[in-house]
Each structure stands twice: as C-alpha cells, then as structure tokens.
Amino acid sequence: MDALMLARIQFAANISFHILFPTMTIALGWMLLFFKLRFNATKDDKWMDAYRFFVKVFALCFALGVVSGITMSFQFGTNWPGFMNTVGNIAGPLLAYEILTAFFMEATFLGIMLFGFNRVPNRIHTLATVLVAVGTTLSAFWILVLNSWMHTPAGFEMRDGVAYATDWWAIIFNPSMPYRLVHMLLASGLTAAFLVAGLSAYRHLRGDRAPGVMAALKTGVYTAAILIPLQILAGDMHGLNTLEHQPAKVAAMEGIWETEQGADLRLFAIPSEEEGRNLFEITIPNLASFILTHDWNGEIRGINSFEGNHPPVAPVFYAFRVMVGMGMAMLAVSWIAAWQLRRRGQPQNWLAITLVAMTFSGWVATLAGWYTTEIGRQPWLVQGVVTTAQAAATNVSAGMIGSSLALYLSVYAILIVAFISVIFYLARKAGNRLEASEPARAPTMLAPAE
Template identity: 60%
Template sequence: MDALLLSRIQFAANISFHILFPTISIALGWWLVFFRWRWVRTRDVRWLMAWRYWTKIFALTFAMGVVSGITMSFQFGTNWPGYMERVGNIAGPLLGYEVLTAFFLEATFLGVMLFGAERVSERVHLLASCLVAFGTSLSAFWILSLNSWMQTPTGFEVIDGEFHVRSWAEVVFNPSFPYRLVHMLLASGLTVSFLLAGATALRVLRGTASPAAPLVMRAALSVAAVLVPLQILAGDAHGLNTLQHQPQKIAAIEGVWHTERGAPLVLFGLPDEATRTTRHAIEIPRVASLILTHDADGEIRGLNEFAGQHPPVAPLFWGFRVMVGVGLLMLAVSWLGWWQLRRVQWQPQRLPRWQLQALRWMGFSGWVATLAGWYVTEIGRQPFIVFGQLLTRDVVASVPASHVALTLTGYLLVYALLLSAYVMVLRYMSEKPLAQPGTPSPEEFVKGHPA
C-alpha cells in the first residue's frame, strides 16, 4: 500500500475512534439535563441517583472525545498538509469557531456541572448543565458544517489554487448541512437511548439495578421508539439531497451500474467492479427508483456515467446495508421493549430474560450504525477531498509509506487498548453491586447530598 492509502486508513482509524465519544456526549448531555430537571421538579431521589451515575459516564466520555480529537487534528499537518494549504481559509475559521464557542462553553461550565452540585444553587447548576449540553450540540454544528461543505461545497472561489470565502452564509449552510446535522443529532439520541437501556438491562441481569432502573428504562425506550421513525424520515430526506448533489454516491450505494428508469432495489448481492455487475443480487423491481425519486419510473444515474470519478462500490454498498439493518433492528427492539415494559407496569425486573439480553446486546448498536453511516459518507466522497473540486491525492504528504505504516500501527494499538478500557469501565460500573453493608438508603442518600 502506498502513502496515500495508508494515510487515508490512518485518518479513518482516528475519526472512527473519535466519533464514538461525541456520538454519546452530544445526547447524553441533554439526558443529564433531563434527569436533573426531573429531580428538581419531583424531588424523587431516583432521578438524582440516575443523574449521578450517568454523570460519571459523561465525564469519562467527554475526556476521551477531547483527547482523540486533538490527535486527529495533528494529522492535518503530518499527513494532509496540502489540505490546509489549499482549503485553510475555510477550514481554519470553522474549526476555530468550534473551539471559541462550543469548546470554551463546555470547558467553562463542565466543572460547575461535575463538581458544583453541592456548591451552587440548583438553578445555577441546572443552567450550567444546559450550557454544557448546548456546547456539545454547538460543537457538532461547526464540525458538521465543515464536513458537509466538503461534500457539497458552495460560497467559495478559487484564486491561485487556494479556496477563498465568497459568502460565509453559503459556506456554513451548504446544501447538505441541514440534513446531515439532523441525521447526526438523531443518531446521537438513538445511541444514548440504547446505551441507557442496555446498561440498565445489564444491571437488572446482574442484580445490581438501582431504584432508578424503572425510570431510566422507561425513558430510554420511549425516546428510542420515537426517534427511530424520525431518523428514517430524516434519512429519506438526506438520500434525496445526496441524489441531487452526489449521484455517484447513490449509484454506488444501490449498486446501479448503468443509468436506468425503474431501477430495482438490491437487498443483497456481491458488487463486482471488474465486471461492473452485482452478482447473486436479490432485487425488488422498481423500488430503488420509488424510494430515491418517489417515482417508480424515476431515473437513477449509473456508475457508467462517472468513469474514474466515483467511489469504491463495495464499502458503500455494504456500509449502507449495515446502517439500515441496525436501524430496523433498533425499531423492532425499541417498540417491542416499550410494549412489553408497559405490560409489566414499567418494572424492568419483570421483563423476560431474553428481552433483557436483547436490550443488553443492543447497548452499543448506535456505534455500529454511526460508524457504518460515516464510512458511507466519507468513502462516498472519494476520489475527492472537496467534492468535485480537489482530489485527495493532491493534498497528501510526501512521506515514505513505511513511516505512515509505523504510526498507523501505533494508533491502532493505542486505540484498541483505550476502547477496551472504556467498555470495561462501563461494564464494571454496571455490574458493581449497589447494596453493600453501610450503603445509605435513598432517603439517607438525599440527606447526605442536599443538592
């Protein structure tokens, strides 16, 4: 493998590791606001116990996200210097806005949220929690604005090979940005909802569930059951937008090799770029055109129209199906889980063991769907780094492939250890026995934590 491919794999490894943690922290911040607000309103100690437990996980997740984001940004200089040289006038300010607004907001009030519960008033503490949660969402706003601009660039002009801003409004609110922002925020909400439900199910199975388990399980499954259909609608709108601006990406996703009307929906198959066919395809006639154009006879442009200018087919074909498959599984598990939980008066301890196991194993399903979706998005932009404007091969650093391979190996080893440690800590916190000799009752807990 040459330096270009190795550098792409290294950046993919970095962003794959990094995206796991913002995907949790974005929505978990708002869940903590909800838990705290419910405690303030109802004085039900169970909400306070839920808030204290998940605040620890938020702190750990936030720290992991910050550290992995810093190492990822270094690669703009080490592996992709041409990117900042050519696009720095746009990428630099957008990344700077993220730091000056979102990160500073989070860093300022995170300490109050984590350590100020017994030192400031409840109103001030709730406000600090809201600002931290808003900061995580604002961070997603700026990062997705830049990433979306790389997918659908607008509002710029090229002077002497460098990109310059013509309209910041067009740059920030580029054609794909609203769809991708909504899609990502919903993905974060689903990821955290299933993490809450999965961790609670594990604690029930291990006999370590706290009195807050019924409240957390009910809230998590209720939110998941609502967000999955919304995500399906957002995904449909996003697909229509992608068909308009990046038709070759859609063609690769659907395995459409030749332009045709009434294109079939390929459920499964083996894409073969050498023969430009999908072998052993299982198809539903005309459904791809119906979904993508809302017309059963709608035209879908095939990959034959983009010779040499389309992404690799297999990663997009399978990545999209993994994302959709996990999404449909989320729909089934959340709706069935909510219905069964309602039947047992919202007591997760009374759920069938197989149902608890299903929720447990779906705990990290949001990560799988998010990674699959990001691979479809990012690989689907190739061979461009700025779609239609700047080729990836033109901005890579001229370093020996062996050097990139060495650093890539180091990254993979460190990330594997960190991710394993993170999951082990979450599992330990879920399995840690709650009731030990001397453990205070809920009433004693409140007396010892007056905030």
Template identity: 50%
Template sequence: MDALLLSRIQFGFVISFHILFPAFTIGLAHWLAFLEWRWLRTRDDLWRDLYFFWMKVFAVSFGMGVVSGIVMSFQFGTNWAVLSERAGNILGPLLNYEVLTAFFLEASFLGVMLFGWRKVSDRIHFMATCLVALGTLISTFWIISANSWMHTPAGYHLVDGVFEAADWWAVVFNPSFPYRLAHMVLAAFITTCLVIGGVSAWYLRRGVHPEAGRRMLKLAIAFAAVAVPLQIVAGDLHGLNVAEHQPVKLAAMEGHWHESAPGAGLPFVLFAIPDAQAERNDYEVAVPRLGSLILTHSWDGTIAPLTSVPREDRPPVAPVFWAFRVMVGLGVLMLVLAFASVWAWWRGWLFDTARRGSRWLLQSWRLMSPAGFVALLAGWYVVEIGRQPWVVYGLLRTRDAVSPNIEAAAVLGSLITYALAYAVIFGAGIWYLLAILRRGPLPHEPAPDSDGGEKTPMRPLSVGNDPSTGDGPRASREE
C-alpha cells in the first residue's frame, strides 16, 4: 500500500462518486426542459407539477456533483503533481474552458431556474432551464475531450518531457473523443430515463400519483426504446475505435490472451476467470466466432492478443473483463425491458396491474432504476483501468505521474477523511433525495405575494413538505 496505489484508490473512490451526479443531472436537465416545454404548450397543471418535483431532485443532485468535483480537482496538485507539470499545458486549458463556457452558464441560469418562478416571465424561465441543460452538455464536451486526449493523445509535441499543444483542433477532437462523447451523453440520458421509469413504476405499484406515474412511464419507455439501441450502436463504434488505438485494452475486455489459429476467428467469452499469471482463462464459456463478428464485423477477423505486449504494458485483466460484462449485460437487460414495455403498451395491458405481466414489468422497472448508475460505473472502470499502466496512453506511465515526495500515510489519512466526509454528506443528500421521491409530485401553487404586492422568489428545496398534511413551512400558507 504505497503512495502510488493509495493515490489511485483515492482518485478512483472520489471520481466514482462524482461521475454519478453529473451524469444524472445531464439527463435530468433535459428532462426538465421537456417538462416545462410541455407545460407552456398545454398549460396542463400536471406538467408544471412534474417540473417542480424533478427540479428539486435536480437541485440536490447538482449540488452534490459540484462538491465532489471540487474535491477531485485538488488531487491533481496534491497526488498527481508530475501529471499536472507535464500535461498541464493541455489539460489545464481544457478544464478552464469547461469552467468558462459551461459551469458559469449553468450556475448563472440555475439561480433563475430555481428561484425565478413568478419573478420572470414564463418564456424567460424556460430559456433559463434550456441554458442550464445546454451548459451540462458543454461541460460534458470539455471534460470528455480532456479525458479522451489522455487515452488517444494528438496535436501535441514534447519539449523536455512536457506536453505542449501544436494543434488545438487535434487536441480537442482527438481520435477517441467523438465516440466517447456520444457514448457518455447517451449513458447519462439512459441513466436518468431508468430512474424516472423506476420511480413511476413504484408509484403505480403503490397506487399513488397514478396519472403522473402513467405519464412519466410512457415517456421513459418511449425514450428507452430509442436511446438504448442507439447506445448499442455507439458502443459498437467505440469498440472499433478502441481496437484501432488501444488494442491491449480491447484484448483485456475480451480476455484474449493468445493469437488465434488462422481462419478460426475469435470466440466471444461469456464467462471466465482470467489468470494473468498463467496467461489463460479458467472455466471459460465461449461462443465460437461471435467475438470476430462483434469486434471486427467479419466472420474470421482477429485482434492483437494480450501476449503481444510485455507484462508490464498490460492492464489488470480481471476487473476490465468483468466490468465490461456487467456493462454489456445490463445493456441487454435494458433493451429487453424497453421492448417488452413497448409491446405491453401497444397491446393495451401495460397499466393493468390485475395482470401478472403488467406487475412483472412494473417491478422490473423498479429493479432496473439503479442499473444506469451501475452500468455507468462499470463502463468507466473499463475505460480507466483498461488504460493502465498509462496515464497518458503510451507516453506517460501512471507510476511516473504521481507526486514524488508524497507520503503514503498522508494519502491514507486524506482517503479516510474523504470516505468519512462522503459518508455523512452524500448519505444525507441521498436520504433527502429518497424522501423527495417518496413524497412524489404534489400540486404546485404560485409564490405568495409580500405585503407590498411584490412577488417573492420560490423556495424550491422546501421539498419534503406536504401542504395537505399540515407539516413544514408550506403549511403556514394554509394557516
């Protein structure tokens, strides 16, 4: 447990928390824009109630994402000083662009979105919601560009071991960037879609908020039926890109150790226990030639095996192998759930809870509601662990990027501190989010006027209070 390993564990721990909240808010911001657009078009109060319900969820999630992101950025200076010194000329501007073009946009109009109801016109409020959604996409653009450059570096030249930009267009639009951006944005949208569908199914199973539950579940099913197949296509294109630029990572994903016999093709390994020491898979269950068809789109295509590079240049195979199968397996389940729900909807028994098939589908949506988060983390582990032992692929090793004088005890102490702080802060935040979701969408009322007749801003996070039960600050208006 030296400083290098502890620094890697710490960064992995922090980013595993951080990535969940921005991914959720990317999809949620666009969901809010859709809900407000529907309310402006129809003036149906239910659309407005749903908007304010999910806006509260968005506000809490956004705040937790900001907190975890700030902590993550500190580590570039404390734990990864050599990376900052050598690649800071490229990574620094990309991250600054994210702050200047995205975070400021989100933060500015987030205030209007949260507190501007009845203070600005409906159209201005809708514009603020749309700009917050746009800001999440721009933020994703720059973050994925910076991370993709570390996987497929381009547009640089080295000066005394320091990376300097020679062509910013090539830096930003590096070879893996378009595929990873599409894959990440779709993953964020699908993650949010599954949460919305799972919450809706829970309401319908409990017999509460039936109209809201039916409306949200229909939208979740329609979106999943389109987005999940698109994600599979995006993942396939991304896999072809990985085969071209990071073949060792692809070999680890497939557990492919040795060169195949000529004309034999590649099997698709369904199950195995990779043995890195013996360079083989134990208890392997595979489908002949299916790997060639998926990975190369040909019947007898092949890829470079793990043994084509020295041991020190290979990533840890087992976590990459299994994380990839978790991601793909959940993707298949999402596709089955989406198409089965479309079938039930078309046949007219989707909401017939007296029918066993309907109950099974609603229960499946409930169980799959966290699946997007799990698949997101699994995919991220495939990407980042599969890049090892490089932090800038093929150019800078992870062991050479860690801060030279950092002590293991200091890293361990900060890791324990982070773990305890996250347990308290995010435990409370997630508890509050669950309280919001349990309460569900309530009829939304206009903000009260002050004594002088001037409209007061909304309090969007007084969210656990139910005016019908007489608890909390919202009840004072009834009194």
C-alpha cells in the first residue's frame, strides 16, 4: 500500500477505537443521572446500586476516550497537514470550543461523581452528575458540528486556497448538522442502553437477583425499545438530507450504478468497481425510489454518473447493510425483551443470554454507520473544498506509517480486550460483594451524605 492509503487506514483505526467510548459515555451520563434522580425521589437503594456500578463503567470509558482522542489529534499534524492548512481557521475554533465548554467540565466533575459519595452533600453530587451529562452532550455537539461541516460546508469563503469563516451561525448550523447530531445522539442512547441491559443480564444469569440489577436491566431494555423507532425515523430523514447534498454517497449505499426512474432496493448485491455493475443482486422493485424520494417512480442518480468523483462502492454498500441489519436486530430484541419483562417481570435464560450477546451491538452499528458516512465522502476530506489526497503529508514514508499503524493496532487490540474483561469482572465482583454483604447491610449505607 502507498503512504496515502496507510495514512487513511491509520486514521480510521484511531477514530474507530476512539468513537467506541464517547458513544457510550454520551448517553450513559444521562442514564446515571436518571438513576441518581430516582434514588433522590424514592430513597430506594436499588437505584444507588445501579449508579455505583455503572459510574465505574463510565469512568473506564471516559479514560479510554481521552487517551485515544489525544493520539488521534496528533495525526492532524503528522499525517494530514493539509487539513489544518486549508480549513484550520474553522476546524481549530470548533475543536477549542469542545475542550473549553465540555471536556474541562466533564473531567472536573467526574471526580466528584466517583469519589464524592459521603464526602459532599447529596445535592452537590447530583449537580456534578448533571454537569457531566451535559458536558458529554456538549462535547458531542461540537464534534458533530465540525464533522457535519466537513460533509456540508457553509458559511466560509476561500482566499488563496485557505478557508475563512464568514458566518459562524451558518458554519455551526450547516445543512446536515441537525440530522447528523440527532442520529448520533440516538446511536449513543442505543449503545448505552444495550450495554446496561447486557451487563445487567450477565449479572442476572450469574444468580445476582439484587433489585438494582433488575432496575438497570429494565431501564436499558425500555430505553432501547423507545429509541430504536426514533432512530429509524431519524435515519430516514438523514438519508433524505444526504441524497440532497451527497448523492454519490447514496448511490454507493444503494448499489445503484445507472440513473434509474423507480429504482429497485438492493437487499443484497456484489458490487464490482471494475465492471461498473453488480455481479449479483436481490432486489425489491421500486422500493429504493420510494424510500429516498417518497415517490415510487422517483429518479435516483447512479454511481456511473459521478465518474471520478464517487466513493469506493463495496465498503459503503456493505457497511450500510451491517448498520441497518444491526438496527433491525436491536428493534426485535428490545421489543421482545420489553414485552417479556412487562409480562413476567424477569427475563428467561434465553433472553438474558441474547441480551448479553447484544451488549456491544451498539458498537457494531455505530462503526458500520461511521464507515458508511466517512468512506462515503471520498474522495473529499471536506466536501468540495479539499480532497483526502491534497490533505495528506508528502514527507512521511509508507514504512513509517505502516510501522506506527501496526503499533496502534496492537495496543488497541490489547486495550479493547482489557476493557471488555474489566467490565465483566466488575459485574461478577459486584454480584459477589453484594451477596456477601447482604445480611449485614444497612439500608442507608450506599446513600451519599445529605
């Protein structure tokens, strides 16, 4: 591989690892706030049990997100100097806003969340939880503003090959930002919901029948059951926005090579870049046009009409189907689980095993969606402004990038295995400790100081 492709793979590897953890913490912060508010309102220790366990998971996610975010940002200078040289006047301030308005707040008050039990008044501990939850969402807002602007740039002008801001409101509220932000926040909600449900189901399978386990399990399942239909609706609206602003991406997502009236929906296909067609496909007549244009005979531009200016088709096509397929699985599992919990109050073993298997389903869907949207933007780094090739460093050899990529992948493999092992260890330990301490446990021992 040449240096450009290796640099792209390296950045993709870094951001793929990084995005796993903010995707969890954004919504998990709000779930922790829900647990805390329920405890404040009811004084029922089961909610504080859930809070105490998942705040540890939150802290692990936050730590790994910070570390991976730092290594990712280094690459702007090492592998992609053309990015900041061209659009740094816009990207730089947006990244700074994220740090100043969100990251500092999260990092500061997370310490109170973790270590403030019985050390600060309960209202201060609750306020810290509120601020951390708000901080995670603010962080997502600013990052999604920059990412959306890269897809649908607005509010700037080019002078001597450099982008200068002319309207910050137009930059922030660019055409795809509302859709992309809502889609990502809902993805985070689903990721956190299945994480909470999966870990709680794991504790349930191990015989942990503490009330806090069932409270967390029901919270995760019901949250997922509510959010997945909203995500399907948001995804449809986001798709229509993408069709308007990035039609080549939609053509690749749908595997449509020639412009069609009444385009068929390709449920599955084998795209061939060399032949400019699908070697095999399973279709539903006219359904793609109906979904994308809300007209059974609507026109969809084909990939071949964007000659030399379209993304690689196969990765986008397959990633999109993985995302949609995982979304359908989330819908089925969450609704079946919600129905059973409402009917029986407890999950049967097969359902608990299914929920454990779905613990990280949000990661799969998020990565598939991220690959769809980011690979789908190629060959552009900032749509219509600077290409990926133009932004790449010219003085870094393929050997240097390849060796650092190998090191990154090795470290990330170790960290992801360690993270998964630790959170399941915490789940086992929580059940064992609770079982050992239950006979002598006073009802108020887990409550923060009033």
